[in-house]
Amino acid sequence: MAAELPNPRDIPPRLLGFLDDLFTADQRDDHPSSSSYDTARGLAAQLSRESTGLDGDLLLLRQNLSSLLVAWISRSFSAKAALQNLHLNLQKTKPTATTTPPYGIGSTTFQKMLCEDLPRLAAELKRIEKIRLYADITLQLEAMVGDLEDAVLSVVNQRARNALMDHESRQEMFFQAVRFMNDIEEILASPVKFQPHWYHLLKSVDSRVDNILTLLRPLVLADHRAVLSSLGWPPKVWTAETQNRKTSILPNPLVLMQVDRQKAYSKSFLALCALQHVQKHREERQLGLVGQKEKLTIGLWAIDELVSPIASRMEYHILKWTDQPEFMFALVYKITRDFIVGVDDVLQPLIDKTRLVSFSAKESWVSAMVQSISAFLTKRVFSVLSERYREKETRLEVITSWLHLVDLMVSFDKKMLSLLSSEHYLFMGDAERLEGSSRYLSVFSVFSDRPDWLKIWGKIEIKEGTVKLKAELKHERAWLFEIKEEASSAIDRTNKQFLLYTREDHKAPLIVESALKLAWEMIDRGKNLPDILSRIQFIRSTATKLLWYFFNSLLLQYKRTECLAHDCSNDSLLTRYGVINAARYCEYKLQEWSDDVNFLEMKIAESEYNACVKGDGDDNRRFFGEEIKCLADLQVNCLMEIIAGILYQFETLTQEYIQNKEQFKQEKEDASGFGASMCMNFPVSDDFLEALDSLRSQLCIIHANLNPLDFSDLWRSVVDGLDRFVFSSMFMNGYRLSQRGIDQLRADMQALFLVFKPFCARPEAFFPRVRNALKLLDMNRKDLRQLQVVVSSNVLDRTDCVRSFGIMHLSFDQAEKILSSRDLGLHL
Incomplete structure (x- = not known):
């Protein structure tokens, strides 16, 4: 009896589909041919x-x-x-009546059991438990990976045999494969944390899953592209209407699609996002396994599929504008702006549904559009410019085109970033935006992968900046500076010395403003580079070099002032004042720049890079530390020469005054003793007037032309030098002083103090040695005898004895020598 054929309704759908695919249409006839039997x-x-x-x-x-x-x-x-x-x-x-008490349990058998048997047993049980756990996880992973392979291979086989499968069935199989991958990742999460030595098991599973992904992702992408094509994507990027009306908005197929197509696109979008979601978790786990940090990215595969065909259509138009890059940037910005609202409204809810919390539809759309034009700039623009730059005949033309292109890129980046209105982005710092997720939002990323282009850009910038600075240096008003007339007193102006902000406050020449402006423009353009090391390299090769060139110009300007130390009235000193003011203002601005958070982060990154790669650290804590130190040294050198000149001229003009011993010789004292003529008014010595007048004139000129900060240091240093010189020349020379000579000396010193009265309230406080010497000469007999008693008692140190009488800045030997200039009959 022939075997009864099975009922087609009882055949499983998968088997029935398999048989349908196997036998062609002509083989499913009522009278099978010989080929059908052969196939069977x-x-x-x-x-x-x-x-x-x-x-x-x-x-x-x-x-x-x-x-x-x-x-x-x-x-x-x-x-x-x-x-x-x-x-x-x-x-x-167990203890018994005849055995030892519990504390006597110490037999060899018991000790061996505690020390050897129990630990060995525990270790064996732990090992067995690990083997059981390993076997269980291995079996689970084997089953899940097998299910994943079956699900993907079934779709691959059907597509290979051109079998028909509706969209919903394919999407369901895609989601099923993603669920299998999620289950695998959940199982692998525990071994990664607690059993990292299961490396070979994890590697084997990842290898098999990677092989499946190489088959699954193209299938999902192909299905998604088919859906996009049915929607009419990509739209036309250039029409007659857009050519005639620049403000017209391009139609967005994502917004205009029908309900049934919107449903199909949503499922396809969700499948692609779900696949990327699980792939993101796999990459995070794999990076954590090898100890690497997670790579930040904002790209969405589904958004990339929207941009890729648009980029292909844009390239047709952009190729015609290689010599007019402003048009290509305008086209990309227009397309990005016209579609961004629809992208956000339609796609962001779908992204949220797939739990891709770190992704934004707006940022992904803008980033993908930026990367599309970046790729075009890399292939078609900068590659050509870099080759032409190496040829001397076309170098000047390339420099102009390169700088113009950079300006357009800066403007384009700002306009593209303005499209992102999310609060998260607006409240991020500059460094966080560049180093974090938004580093892909800049077309300057073309320089991150091509350091040779970055080097060319730096050479172009420094060359153009140097040419402009040289032209400014040759200007007749370059080294001029304005002096503001202030109604307040000199003391009030000196009290404001720490409130210097502008170039006018520092009395710096005009050329300083030009040099700093050129350097800051280079820094501002370099801030657009997304990589921090690239920014450091660019700024060091452009702005820093320009600053050093200007510092060398300051040094040359300083050396051109052929002013000898003994000739401080020369007009060339005005040039030196301008150099000092310029160095002070540059130092102030560089300190201000270095305190910015962006420069602080760049300095930290630079120090870490030098320590890791070059093996040498950097002691400077500021980004412009070396430049600031150079400026400070230049100021000190200039000030020291001016101070030395002032002191030398004062010493020269007071030689005759110091050598005139007759005016200080001892005369017959009044019966009243010491201090009898202290209240008498004495005119200033004629030999001393010229020196005081010259000192006052010099200080007034310097005060009018030098910035307040450096002038404050200058006059204090001059006072210190005068205090030492006058004290050693007038009080320690062994003169025999009469009371009249003491009064004359006091009057001359008061006149010296008054020279510095416009700059401080109590100038005598800055002459500690002269002031203490006059105090010793003004002591009466009673105080001198008391000092003699204290010294002879040997209770205090001799220097402490002098200090107990208010003489704080002189030693005992100096005090004794000053007092010995009068013959009192008293000896300390």
Whole structure:
């Protein structure tokens, strides 16, 4: 009896589809041909061979399972026997009436059990538990990876045989594959944290999943592209209407699609986002396994699929504008702006549905559009410009085009970033925006991967900046500076010395403003570079070099002033004042720049890079530390020469005054003793007037032309030098002083103090040695005798004895020499 054919309704759908694909339409006839029988026989033979192979594999698995069970049972028996022995040993060690007390439990058997048997048993149980856990996880992963492979291979086989499968079925299989991958990632999360030594198991699973992804992702992308094509994407980027009306908005197919197509696109978008979501988790786990940080990215595969065909259409128009890059930037900005609202409204809810919390539809759209034009600039623009730059004949033309292109890129980046209105982006700092997720939002990323282009850009910038600075230096008004007339007193102006902000406050020449402006423009353009090391390299090769060039100009200007130290009235000193003011203002501005958070971060990154790569650290804590130190040294050198000139001229003009001993010789004292003529008014010595008048004139000129900060240091240093000189020349020269000579000397010193009265309220406070010397000469007999008694008592140190009378800045020997200039009959 012939075998009864099965009812088609009882055949499973997968088997029925398999048979339908196998037999062609002409083979499903009522009268099968010989080819149909051949196909059936071939199919039966193939299935028989596969069945035999599967039976063999099943038998082998059963044998392996049997051996594993036997090994497990033997280990279980061993563990059970060890536990029984432990129990018996514990029973034997129970205390009885005839045995030793509990504290006497110290037999060799008991100690051996505690020290050897128990730890060995615990280790064995732990090892067995690890083996069991490893086997369980391995079996789970094997089953899940097998299901994933079956699900993907079934779709691949159907597409290879041109089998028909509706969109919903394909999407369901895609989602099923993604669920399998999520389940695998959840199982792998625990071994990554607690069993990192299972490296080979993780690597084996990742290898198989990667192989599946190489098949799955193209399928999902192909399905998604088919849906986009049915929507009419990509739209036309250039129409007659857009050509005639620049403000017209391009139609967005994402907003205009019908309900049924919107449903199909949503499912396809979700499938692609879900696949990227699980892939993102896989990359995070793999990076954590090797100890690397997560790579920040904002790109969405689904957004990239929207941009890629648009970029292809834009390239047709952009190729015509290689010599007019402003048009290509305008076109990209227009397309980005016209579609961004629809992208955000339609796609952001779908992104949120897939739990891609770190992704934004707006940022992904803007980033993808920026990267599209960046790729075009790399292939078609900068590659050509860099080649032409190496040719001397076209270098000047390239420089102009390069700088114009950079200006357009700066403007384009600002306009593209203005499209992102999210609060998260607006409240991020500049460094966080560039180094974080938004580093892909700048077309300057073309320089991050091409350091040779960055080097060319730096050379162009420094060359153009140097040319402009040289032209400014040759200007007749370059070294001029304005002096503001202030109604307040000199003391009030001096009290405001720490409130200097502008170039006018520092009395710096005009050229300083030009140099700093050129340097800051280079820095501002370099801030657009997304990579911090690239920004450091660019700023060091442009702005820093320009600043050093200007510092050398200051040094040359300083050396041109052929002013000798003894000739401080020369007009060339005005030039030196301008150099000092310029250095002070530059130092102030560089300190202000260095305190900015962006420069602080760049300095930290630069120090870490030098320590790791070059092996040398940097002691400067500021980004412009070396430049600031150079300016400070220049100021000190200039000021020291001016101070030395002032002191030298004062010493020269007072030589005759110091050598005139007659005016200080001892005369007959009044009966009243010391201090009798202290209240008398004495005119200033004629030999001393010229020196005081010259000193006053010099200080007034310097005060009018030098910035307040440096002038404050200058006059204090001059006072200190005068205090030392006058003290050593007038009080320590061994003159015999009469009372009249003391009064004359006091009057001359008061006149010296008054020279510095416009600059401070109590100038005598800055002459400690002269002031203490006059105080000693003004002491009466009673105070001198008391000082003599204190010194002879040997209770205090001799210098402390002098200090107890208010003489704080002189030693005992100096005080004794000053007092010995009068013959009092008293000796300390």
